[in-house]
Amino acid sequence: MSPAFVITGLLWLSMAGLAYALARRAAYWRVGRATPAGAFGVANLFTIPKRYFVDLHHVVARDPYIAKTHVATAGGAIAALALVFVNYGLAIYSPWLDKLIGVAAVTMLIGAVFVWRRRRDQRAMPARLSRGPWNTLPWLLGSFALGLTLLAVVPSAAASGFVAVIIAALIAIGAFAMTVGAARGGPMKHALAGLLHLAFHPRQERFRAGAGQTDQPGAVPPTALKMPELDAREYGVGKPVEFRWNQLLSFDACVQCGKCEAACPAFAAGQPLNPKKLIQDLVTGMVGGTDAAYAGSPTPGIALGKHGGQPELPIVSGLIEADTLWSCTTCRACVQECPMLIEHVDAIVDMRRNRTLTEGDLPGKAPEVLANLRETGSAGGYDIAARYDWAVDLNARIAERGKPVDVLLVAGEGAFDMRYQRTLRALVKVLNRAGIDYAVLGPNETDTGDVARRLGDEATFQRMAKRLIATLDGLNFKRIVTADPHVMHSLRNEYRALGTRYTVQHHTSLLAELVQSGKLSPKASAALADKRITYHDPCYLGRYNGETEAPRRALKSIGIKVVEMERHGMRGRCCGGGGGAPLTDIPGKARIPDLRMADAREVGAEIVAVGCPNCTAMLEGVVGPRPEVLDVAELVAAALE
Structure with a gap:
């Protein structure tokens, strides 16, 4: 049998595997609640290319290494699969298309090598990345790419017998991981779920130009919590099945890169919250099982293997501990960093609503x-x-x-x-x-x-x-x-x-x-202008409302040169004062404001300029020697005197 017929057979077998994977994962998503009537349609599928190449890659591009790797691996894979479908699925068998398949396959292979390279040294590998099956993924992708490369470069006369078997086996190994492996919850499910997640994202307003500027009074901006219908008994989420189906889909899209984990102030402080683990726990509850197989950093203070759930069972505390939900400051650092555009904060607030509205179970001073x-x-x-x-x-x-x-x-x-x-x-x-x-x-x-x-x-x-x-x-x-x-x-x-x-x-x-406009002409005194001053971005001003430059312009206008902390602007570190966190007061190994003040000390700041009363209170609560904390308004007023 010629290699062409073998590849054709493998292609259609893979298509069947892909259909199986989609049906298997969709069965899990469908246990969730329905979305509002007419909210989504087939037309949403046509939004995927723009959202993938623009919105998603806008986030991925913040890490140049992985951005280039992703372009090579995913782009090469998509191009190779499309060309294989045309050349072999339609039985064209064109040598020129084979050459194009070879180019795409080599591109994918190069990307797979760079993925492997980042994971080669386990000691140097970023702690935020999940191990286990994710460490084998570069080999599986590389196998698929290598098989397609050999198919394109090995002459037809030589591609028979044992060589044909090797080529087919290499392609089959990768295809299995991308189809049946994805159906079973393997790493490649993120690709399948991720593309559909872009189409049916729970926050469609994130993709609309000028969504935050619309004049429609009822339009929900991209960072505003959505209003539940209390009269329809929408009292939050107490079980996995109470999430909407497209939220469950979004959880399956997680690539376990851990960027949310690295950005989370509660995780850094050793509080019992790891946003990546939280999303994976919700996937576990959606499909049923325990967290024993989780291969990433655990939630601080909570051992693996002791929690599990089912779609119809309560989330707290069989699947997730209540303290995990109350540790969140709602700072949206996790959402800001997520390359798959997952809405962690929405999920957490949904679960909090259930604890508050149906159970009346809140810690600390929150009930008061x-x-x-x-x-x-x-x-x-x-x-x-x-x-x-x-x-x-x-x-x-x-x-x-x-x-x-x-x-x-x-x-x-x-x-x-x-x-x-x-x-x-x-x-x-x-x-x-x-x-x-x-x-x-x-x-x-x-x-x-x-x-x-x-x-x-x-x-x-x-x-x-x-x-x-x-x-x-x-x-x-x-x-x-x-x-x-x-x-x-x-x-x-x-x-x-x-x-x-x-x-x-x-x-x-x-x-x-x-x-x-010239209505004010402030000028800082020499003593103030000579001080090292840094500016701390409030989460609800920066990430929630996109305003990072105005405070800096105000400081610059009085002759102050802002010394930036490593984490600033839209990626600034939270002070720990949002989301009711000071009221629930979940203990950790450190305090979030102490971590932020350490950032200020690292740049030698003598004054931390702020623009939020919560930030002022949290940062001034740091004990020991520290920079002075002053609001931008105080600095401007002082410059007018």
């Missing part, structure tokens, strides 16, 4: 804070009429019905804290100096509900949001300014699902704008 929000409108249980007592001597006008104002200043929950009041006072002094027509929200300001939502109490969030919206809608203003990124994110993004559309600006953006 939620009770305070419901009863007083303040997380600390304060009299909300006292929220602006710090401004009584600053001639800050209080917003009133029927009296228009350009800027409405919303302070947020931190206004009850004496340290944050220093920031607010500095900001108001700057506004007064610039002659801005502003007013503070006043005694009717209630909490935005951000903390309640991150803790899973969606009911309290919606109640708080509607209450604050009613207050805001009774006033006449052009834009809202706040020094709290969490307040900004709620008002700007998350309230849209309730039908609102506010123009909301972070105070550092306003400060930079005032200097640029």
